[in-house]
Amino acid sequence: MKIGIIGSGHIGGLIGTLWSRAGHDVLFSSRHPETLDDLVASLGGPARRGTPDAAIAHGDVLLLSIPFGALPEFGQAKRDALAGKVVLETGNPNLRRDGGMAADVLQSGEGTGAFLRKWFPGVRMVRAFSTVWDGTLATGAHRVGPRIGIPLASDDADALDVASRLVLDAGFDPVPVGGLDQALRFDVGTAVYDTGMSGDEVRATLNPKPADVVEGAPRKQGPTSHDA
Ligand SMILES: NC(=O)c1ccc[n+]([C@@H]2O[C@H](COP(=O)([O-])OP(=O)(O)OC[C@H]3O[C@@H](n4cnc5c(N)ncnc54)[C@H](OP(=O)(O)O)[C@@H]3O)[C@@H](O)[C@H]2O)c1
Numbered sequence: 001m002k003i004g005i006i007g008s009g010h011i012g013g014l015i016g017t018l019w020s021r022a023g024h025d026v027l028f029s030s031r032h033p034e035t036l037d038d039l040v041a042s043l044g045g046p047a048r049r050g051t052p053d054a055a056i057a058h059g060d061v062l063l064l065s066i067p068f069g070a071l072p073e074f075g076q077a078k079r080d081a082l083a084g085k086v087v088l089e090t091g092n093p094n095l096r097r098d099g100g101m102a103a104d105v106l107q108s109g110e111g112t113g114a115f116l117r118k119w120f121p122g123v124r125m126v127r128a129f130s131t132v133w134d135g136t137l138a139t140g141a142h143r144v145g146p147r148i149g150i151p152l153a154s155d156d157a158d159a160l161d162v163a164s165r166l167v168l169d170a171g172f173d174p175v176p177v178g179g180l181d182q183a184l185r186f187d188v189g190t191a192v193y194d195t196g197m198s199g200d201e202v203r204a205t206l207n208p209k210p211a212d213v214v215e216g217a218p219r220k221q222g223p224t225s226h227d228a
Helices: 010-021 033-043 052-058 068-077 100-108 112-119 134-140 157-170 180-186 199-206
Strands: 002-006 025-029 048-050 061-064 086-089 124-127 149-154 173-178
Touching: 002 010, 002 052, 010 025, 010 033, 010 061, 010 134, 010 157, 025 033, 025 052, 033 048, 048 052, 068 100, 068 112, 086 157, 100 112, 112 124, 112 180, 124 157, 124 180, 149 157, 149 180, 149 199, 157 173, 173 180, 173 199, 180 199
Parallel strands: 002 025, 002 061, 025 048, 061 086, 086 124, 149 173
Antiparallel strands: 124 149
């Protein structure tokens, strides 16, 4: 699958690396692409680097992993280019880093997914890879025994399927929880946040029911990880 990484830091760099090793066609991006030369060289093969615009153009699927406070402006600026793309978004509101907007989101009681829906209209958005510290992800990918659980939320059933395949390919256990509103259940401060729980432990804690998962959402044509 063709994947664009926007924000190739701790999370984006790591998850993109895992997908590249799994055989996906990954373009890592930065506002300063030359800073990614070492990362791309370390992977060899077809991994490439470029600007965020190049990543958007390249990817059938995008991983968006930038500071949460930058998301509203990014969604506005890239609105047309992002339309119709499957986007896995990882950000968490952080008062120290993101300031007042983080406080607004945390105090709203709506959860991050509801804000993503407002900030990214027309985007097939999935909350993903938001609950686990990068160090835990780095040491736990493809581990023997129960894999680390990655809760997922999306209003788009097919985007959720694509994200689930990509979580598996990265070496973790996908746990679809429901529509974007359900991201509230695994946001900062919840029982599953920053625990490194296995998929079964996340499922037992969040207890997602099949009917919770994007009930009534239309299934659209889209890429699957079998395109890799
Ligand atoms: N680290 C973790 O353990 C962890 C775990 C779960 C979720 N998260 C969340 O995931 C997101 C990324 O975390 P991270 O630790 O990977 O952060 P990071 O290492 O600081 O990487 C973020 C990247 O975002 C890019 N960036 C910054 N501002 C931007 C803007 N305005 N527009 C476009 N790109 C911008 C930067 O790339 P350039 O400057 O090169 O363009 C930077 O490399 C955060 O929202 C965080 O809350 C982090």
